[in-house]
Structure formats: structure tokens, C-alpha cells
Amino acid sequence: MKYNAKILSTDNVLLKNVGNIDPLKIDEYIANGGYEALKKAVTMDRKAIIDSVSDSGLRGRGGANFPTGRKWLFTYNATADQKYLIINADEGEPGTVKDRILMEGDPHQIIEGMVIAAYAIGATKGFIYIRGEYNDSIKTMNAAIKQAEEKGMLGKNILGSGFDFEMRVAMGGGAYICGEETALIDSIEGKRGEPRLKPPYPPVEGLFKKPTIVNNVETIANVPHIIAKGSEWFRSLGASCSPGTKLFMLCGDINEPGIVETPIDLSFEDVIEKFGKGANGGEIKFAQIGGSSGNIFTPEMLKKVWTYERCCEFKVSYGTGSIFVCNDSRSIVDHLLTVAEFFEHESCGKCTPCREGTHRVKQIIEDFAFGEGTVSDLEILKELCLIMKRSPICGLGQACVNPVLDAIEYFKGEILAN
Template sequence: MTEVDKLTPVLTKRWLSPNSWTLRTYEQLEGYTALPKALRGSPEQLVQLVKDSGLRGRGGAGFPAGVKWSFMPPNEDKPHYLVINADEGEPGTCKDIPLMMADPHSLIEGCVIASYAMRAHHCFIYVRGEVPHCIRRLNAAVAEAYQAGYLGKNILGSGFDLELVVHAGAGAYICGEETALLDSLEGRRGQPRLKPPFPAAAGLYAQPTTVNNVETIASVPYIVNAGADWFRTMGSEKSPGPKIYSLSGHVERPGQYEAPLGTTLRELLDLAGGMKDGIPLKFWTPGGSSTPLFTAEHLDVPLDFEGAAEAGSMLGTTALQIFNETVSVPWAVMKWTEFYKHESCGKCTPCREGTYWLTQILQRMVRGEGTETDIDTLLDVCDNVLGRSFCALGDGAVSPITSGIKYFKDEFLALCESNRAKGASQTEPALAGAGS
């Protein structure tokens, strides 16, 4: 029996309950039991608890959440803000929106606890604008929480006040980057800021701010209720806890699968009913399209922060896009690159110009008009974007290209060969005519 078979759902345990998104159902299933317990403790105790649990950011970077919280200044001479990054624009990522749809109160309870721990009296949930159904449900849950006394003034008689605002973004991938999100929240064009200063020192409205992912904050009530040691019974030593894995593409049952960090794709495919129509796996992304590709040889890589990195990729948002042998790697890489070129904010030259030229070259190659020197040019442009762009969008844009060429260079060469063959067939009649 694998660890996956033994797992009792944590984050998704209420998802299939009738009317799971309502306050009534949430309270019936242990909802808002962590909040009074948290409010009886001190902010310092809560920060230490989250540190001890080993909870790491679920938005992609995997930074320890408790350490991030501890960066907030302990004094309250300035307003403190908690901002929830619910933008979720990474291709293949679909864990936060289902969580907010099925169990919005788990996020709200986590927001109140985290705000109390960081002495924040204002919390903002920044949701991508393309999901109005999710925004409506979240707003309804917030209204319920206010009415029940879980938000607003003097929460549960503790003397702690918290105002929570749900903010709809305008549909820009770049606003998933925390500082671009803050600019957007302030009403400006969403573009990354230069760091330092980091948000903990000068974030929203130039005040101390912490930006956390939805899944990270929704994990907090469970840690408060059951303790750090319980949380560490799941996952691996350096990456503890449960995780929502999003499987899409050529699998029999695409969807969200909760499993301990460190679960392998082989185990997740078993849960998802295997490859669609039995066609073998060819390549996949472990954490969305901005993470380097994996192949069928990586089926047993432990999908936690360390395991994915050791195998040459990143865990990212655990968005597993699964592709079978019918898919052309250069074509898939081209489609991703077109997305990044469209979503580049244009602030820095390497990303703005690099994604444009990468798209031009890949489109030419996929049309069958590429040459072998195009492969070298692609890698050269990628090298000039990686680590030189203002934020991680540039790094993410080159990941599919460099990893695609690393594992499937023969497919890129085959496109060049077909172009060479086409060119040769076009010139042969003309040469024959000249010789006669």
C-alpha cells in the first residue's frame, strides 16, 4: 500500500459535501474551530507554529511560509496588509479556483488567522477577473463571515479587527507576480517592481505587506487545529504536508488530486485512471508551462520541491500537463511561447524582445521553414533572457524551449531536415534545365 492509498483528504475533505461552499456546511465540518484557538494565542506563537510545521508557499517558489510571516515588523506604527494571490494564470494550473469554489471559508478562516499573526487589519484577495463565478461565491462567503462575526470589528470578542476585500483583477498573467499584483491592486498598470525594497518592508501602499498563495493560507487552519507534528506526518522532511496536484491533458480522469508532497507521477496517473486511450506518455510539465519539461523517464521523480529540482525542473504550482506520443514537442513549445510573448508586460528588454523573437523562430520552424542554425539561435536568445529579465516571466518563457531541445532535439532537427528536403526538390528541376 502506497502513501497515496493511506491519505485522508485534508484540503479537499469538504469538496464533495452538499453545499460545501456555505457557512453552515463549513461549520458542521469543523469550520471556524481553529480561529478561536488561534486568537487565544499570541501572534508570535502562531508564526512559530507555522515555522515548525514546515509549510512552504504553494504558489510556486516554495518559500517557507512561517519565515515569510516573520519578516513583517513586530510594531504597529504602520498599517500591515495581507494580500492573497489568487490570480492563478499559469497554463495548466487549476487548484486555487476549485478550492475557492468548493471551500471558500477555509481560505477566509486562514486569512483571519494569518492576519492576526502578522498584525494586519486589512486583507485583500486578488482573484483573476476571468472567473466571475468564483468571485461571486467568494463574495457571498465573505458576507456570511461578516454576518457571523468572523470578520469585522472585535472578532469573536478578541479585540482583533479585520476588514477583508475581494478584488477582481483585469486578466493579466503578469499580475501573478507579487509586486505586479500590488501595483494592480493600487490601481496602476500591473508591472513588476524592483526589489529591494521587498513587500515586507514596503509593499501595498508602501506599507509592510505579505503576499501568500490561496492553498498556503487555506492550509493554516488545519495546522492550528492538529499541530505542526501532525502536518509533518505527510510529505517529505523538507517539503511536508498535503498538496493539490492538477492533472490535465491526456489522462482518463483529469482533475484535482490531493496527495502528500513527494508523490510521483506514476502514482498520480494510477489515481487518474492512466493515460487516455492507452497511448503512452511522451512528455509532461511538473508545475505548469514555465517549468522545464519532464519525459517518461521521470515517472518516479518525487514531486516535492527538492525532488523536482534535483531532476532538473521545478515543482512550481504542481500543474501536471500530460502529453502522449501524438503531440509534437516543437508545436507545444511554440504554443507556450506565444502565450508568454502575449503576456510579457514589456517593461524589460530581454523578455519583451526575447519572447517576440523566440515566437518568430518557432513559428517558422513549425511551418517547416527552419534551419539547423535556428536551434542555436533559440538557445542563444534563451541564454540572453534567462536570469536577465526583470521578473520570473522571462525565465519561465525559456524553460519549455531549452528543456524541449534537451530531450527532443531530434524533433527540432527533423523539422529542419524536411525544410532542406523541400528546398532540394525545388531546386533540382532548375538545375537540370540549366545543364541541358
């Protein structure tokens, strides 16, 4: 395996097979209990599968945390001659490698989850949309698809159930925005990947205007475990309001960078200390959680357990689960400039508040980086960020200002003194 991320946790569910089986040998997956959930699922009522996923409390792991069972129900209830299932493996978020590790380390777990989901919602065609630069993921998933077809787990009349499901790899378009689900759908349709205006939402009108479920890789990898062990088992993991495990990626100023699977019953400080062996180069100044558009967490905030409910209460998110640690030698202005340059580059340009806003946000932060920013510049920056939070048409423009607003709240003195 060529990905460069160390697995730091040992008591794993989704990462259990990773590094322990040959991902290119379906028989090793089967020998470890693989495809048992699918065997069970194809004997179940479709609605009962969706109920089980709903009862488990599984929420999407792609960043938005939408309840998976509820999303599936929209497509299940839709009447159409064709429904689709798409797995989002675009993984463009800086510091995020979890989907890659799952694809390259245990591809059949994803395929099994996909076939169960497709059966439940009534989709007969599906795609896994993989970031174009992930050559090894693409090769591994293609090989695993072929093996699953040969074993009767994919294709026509799966396991003699009469259910057909055909799936293919689609290669990502090479832009961060292609991870946004409607841009991704446009990209699969052969168009330039740009977000669509919503509603309609994909579960009702998605790929080729047909009902389409888009789920993240980590989300779908949970499905075989929920079906095999039951929703009660899943609920027993983690905090009652945030069941299951979550993959977190530790990076930045940390002694032991890598990936951790843990139920959401630990504080981020515990995750950093227990698995990452603490910050290096100094004390923790802040951590950015969930990628470049993620919130800035102060050391005090890192001490809390951030369940989904607590995140809602404090209007923060742990997004994809990357934990980027910055020690006290780091400049907040330099950090913000890196983030602002990223979003200026990645804004697709479709709507004005984001196209112009990301450019202007970067310019003002650049002024501070050159020691030329003023109090009134900071006020303008804050006002601009607040406008951007509510006016762009997709999550990129809305969320990219999160770290800037947090930094203004927690590090105003340092920004002005820069």
C-alpha cells in the first residue's frame, strides 16, 4: 500500500481489515466475515434496511452530517424508471485521507455497503467518483469491482436474489468543488463541475434528473456493520447523540501524524494526546478541525467532547475529521493567508459573492501579512465574511470564511499587531 498515513488506533471497526488483509483478494475479505451483511440484506425487506440505518443514528461523514437513513428514504419513496447511487470519493479537503485509506485498504467493505444501499433504495446503477490524482485508489477499486462481479456480489442477479446492480469508477474532474454533490453529478454527466441551484436535491432529482443518493465513502463503509450487527450495536458506540466511530486525521505540529478511528466520546485534546502523542515544537495555539473551511478550535475548546449536538449548539463542525494542529510559534495571519489563497483558487466562479469575496478576503489578509492592515480593514473583513456566510449558492463560499471569523474572534489582537 502506497498511501502515507499511519493507523494510530487499534480498536477499529472501519479500519479493522486495513493493513491486515490483501485488499486485492476478495477471499481474504470474505474469510473475515465480508459479504455476510449483503447475504442478510438481500433477504430483508428494503424498507427494513432503511429503518435499521435510520435507527442506528448514522449521519453522513462527508461533512454535512445529514442522517443517512432519512436521505435514503427520499429516493426510496421516489417513483422513477432509474435511480442511482453515487459514492463521493473526491476527497479534496486538505489534510483528509480517510477515504483513500478505506479504498486502498479495504475496497470490498465499500462495495458491500454500496450494494446494500442500492438494494434498499432501488438503484440499479452506481458510481464511485474518485479524486483523479488517487491512481492507486482507482486501480484498487476497479480490481475489486471485477472480483465482486466474478463472485456474484455485483452485476446481474446478485447472490441469486434477482437484484441487479452495476457500478463503475468515475474519475474526479480535478477541482475541489467537484466534491460538492451537485457539481460532482454534473461532472459525471460530462459537464464542467459546478454546483446546481437547490432545490431540487439529488435524492429527488440528481444524476440525469433521476433520484440519486450521494454518500461519502466513510458513510457507506459503516453500512455492512450496521446490517450485520444491528442498529443497537452501532448506537452503543460513542455518545448517544453521535453514535458510531469517526475517522480523524492528525496533522500539522504533532508528534505522531496519522489516522485514528474512535467513537465520538473523546475530546480533541484526548485524541491529540492519546493517539498523536501531543503537539510538537511548542504548546498548542489552536487546531483547525475539518479541513480548510473548518472551525478554529482554541485549547479550551479542544478539551470538550464535540458530539453532533454540541457542534450544532455552538455552530461549529468537525467536517471531514481532519485535525490540523498549530503550535504557539505559528502566526494566525500566515495560516489564514494559506487558507484564503486556497479558496480564492478553488472558487468555481459561478456566483458573485464567492468569486469576488474569496479574492477580496485574500487581499485583506495579505495586507495584514505585510503589516499594512488597519482596524477598519478588519471590520470590513468581518462584514464581508458575514455576507459570504449567507449569500453564495454552495457550501464552499458559505463555509470558507469560518476560520477567518473564528480567528477574528479569538486572535483579534494578534491580527492587528501583525
